[in-house]
Amino acid sequence: MQNARPRSHRRSAAVLSAALTVLLLTPAQTANAQAGSQAAGSQAEGSRTEGSRTAGPLADAFARAAAAYDVPRDLLVALAYAETHLDGHDGEPSASGGYGVMHLVSNPTTRALERAAELTGRPAATLRHDDAANILGGAAVLRSHADTLGLDATARKDPGRWYRAVAGYGNTSGPETARLYADTVYDLLGEGVRATVAGGEVLTVPATEVRADRGVQEGLRETAPGPASPDHPGAHWVAANAGNRTVAGRPGSHRIDRVVVHVTQGAYAGAISWFQNPAARVSAHYVVRSSDGDITQTVREKDVAWHAGNWSYNTRSIGIEHEGFVSDASWFTDAMYRASAALTRAVCDRYGIPKDRAHIIGHHQVPGATHTDPGSHWDWARYMRYVTGSTAPWSATVDNSTSGAFSASAKWAVSASSTGRHGPDHRQAKPVRSSDVAWYRFAVPAAGTYQVRVWYPAAPGHNGSAPYVVTTSSGRRTIYVDQRAGGGAWRSIGTFALRAGRYDAVGVSRWTSGKGLVIADAVRLTRL
CATH class of the missing domain: 2.60.120.260 (Galactose-binding domain-like)
Structure with missing residues (x-):
């Protein structure tokens, strides 16, 4: 993703991330999880089949950080998985300036990385590159949100009571997007997860019965963000900030003859929130979620989104962002491909765009682009097969x-x-x-x-x-x-x-x- 205005090229955006995973359990947590599984119906109904649990440096880092800051470690790992799929990306920042496994953000409006350095006494450079330090920093920042909310030692033992602290950790631009972010983390706790990370280490967390205490956010709209999309049936609508797009009258004012495929370098809720942030100076017409292909529109098709890094291409194209990171194939699910391809097919039909690779392009194909998205893990053959054929499986x-x-x-x-x-x-x-x-x-x-x-x-x-x-x-x-x-x-x-x-x-x-x-x-x- 990258925005562009005349004579102005800026870096892309996005933030956070969604999905989940987890770590190894202490003996007490294992006993509690087993009891909860039985209480949920392990007799007549069946219990969740667990994968193997293996020790390793990442699991140890989560255990130490959770103990140091009295944070439920299943929650800590689920949050990290939602942000990055537990990948520190070699210390490279996300589109919104987030670093490491815990996505500690450092940008003009959010200083979570600096706050983590203050709380842990670790240099910011170490927090960027060292996984264990980064996880410790994430736990410290999350605990600081809990302290602000007044969670005492008893309340901190209940993962459900951390809901508003998790929402605060997400650094989102509005309360509805904060709820979308926090709900993603808690959905992951409810679903359970198994993930294999670098070095073959396996981290798991059982499906956990957690009742989220949303507080004042209980009255906000539900998980699906925004009202209906004005242009694409089935999508949601959350408007990007007016300073991140250009009002136009396309296709009358500018012809539309391209679709540009992007990857957010961050999470679904984060990308939506980033487009609402006036500091971002970027936007896209649509964002597609990894887990289920959910779609949110943030810029009207008639208007110009700042996504391509080339003003001419911005004026003539529809930009579609996809949740994830270019270096990690796990984000590119079949559900995402199918939903995005159906959207692209509909856009092509609306504007008479040929359904071929000359007109449906990656961000890296835009003249002058410095970005590589959607990257080598993007399956163009499958995507174009869905665009030109049927995206409806059995x-x-x-x-x-x-x-x-x-x-x-x-x-x-x-x-x-x-x-x-x-x-x-x-x-x-x-x-x-x-x-x-x-x-x-x-x-x-x-x-x-x-x-x-x-x-x-x-x-x-x-x-x-x-x-x-x-x-x-x-x-x-x-x-x-x-x-x-x-x-x-x-x-x-x-x-x-x-x-x-x-x-x-x-x-x-x-x-x-x-x-x-x-x-x-x-x-x-x-x-x-």
Whole structure:
């Protein structure tokens, strides 16, 4: 990503990052996690299948930092994964000036790196390049946000109480984007993670039942940022700062004959927030999320976004940013490719742009560009195949009213009271500490990897950690979802290896210590 105005070329932008991962558990944490897994339904419903846990320098660094600053280390690792996928990028800054595994930002408006140096006594240069020091600095900054909020020693033991501290750590430009950032971290805690980092070290964290304490942010809009996009159905709208774009009347004022593909060098929420920051002097028309292909529009197509580093190309193109880093292929998911390709195809159809590599280009192909995005890991062959063909793989949806494919006990009441539901109604039940699962049965066409999406109406009275049970080819896994937020739309809870056949593939359990009604509405499987 790079902005440009006449005779003015500036560096690209973005920030933060989204996804997740984690570290090794202490014996006490292991016992708690095992007990929580059983309480969530490891008997009749099945428990999450865990990968191996191995010790290593990064795991040790997280353990030391968490202990030094009394930060829940699963939360600390999840935050780091959301920011960088646990990659320090050899001390090189992100587009917004963030450094290291913990993405300690140093730019004209945010001085997290300098704050970390002050709190830890470590030089800024060390914090930039040394993973262990950087993780310690991130823990110190996060703890400082907790101290500002007045979290005492007892409150600090509950990961849910850190929600507003995490939102503050994100350095976002507005409260709604701060919630998007924090929700990403807490969604990762609910889903659990396994990641292999440099040197083959494996860091894992089990799916954790955490009820986020959002405080005043509970009343803000849900996880999906912004109202509907004015130009692309299904996308959200969050306007970039007026000082980061040029109002125009395209295609009347300037022809549109190019699509430029970018990588944010940062995270989804961070890129959206950065475009709202007047110090950024950059923007793009769209940003695409890695995990599920969610799209946010930040500049109208009729207007000129500052993304290409070349004024002529800015005036004639649509810029699409993709969450991630050019050096890390893990960000470029099939869901991202498909969603972006569908967007590009629609843009080409709107403006009569040929669907070829002469007109759909990478940022590095812009004349005079100094950037390399989307980089060598971007799969152009797959992307163009999706642009010119179909981006729709096998997919099936089961609603709670689908005959012969949904089953639940009489305790699951039918309700049509909530807005944002899928279909005419949904099921709801009070949480209990016993097995009672509402099951969705699918005819899975072939063994393979499938994305699981869920739909539910969100409301303050719904459950903060509703357990979704997925029947994978290696056993059942439990994923915890905060049904108070992110509703009224398809929400990905992860990708899973499934076997072929007709069976109860996904369920919603009542076995949770979370407060509020558990909702069973609709589930969608998509083969990747």
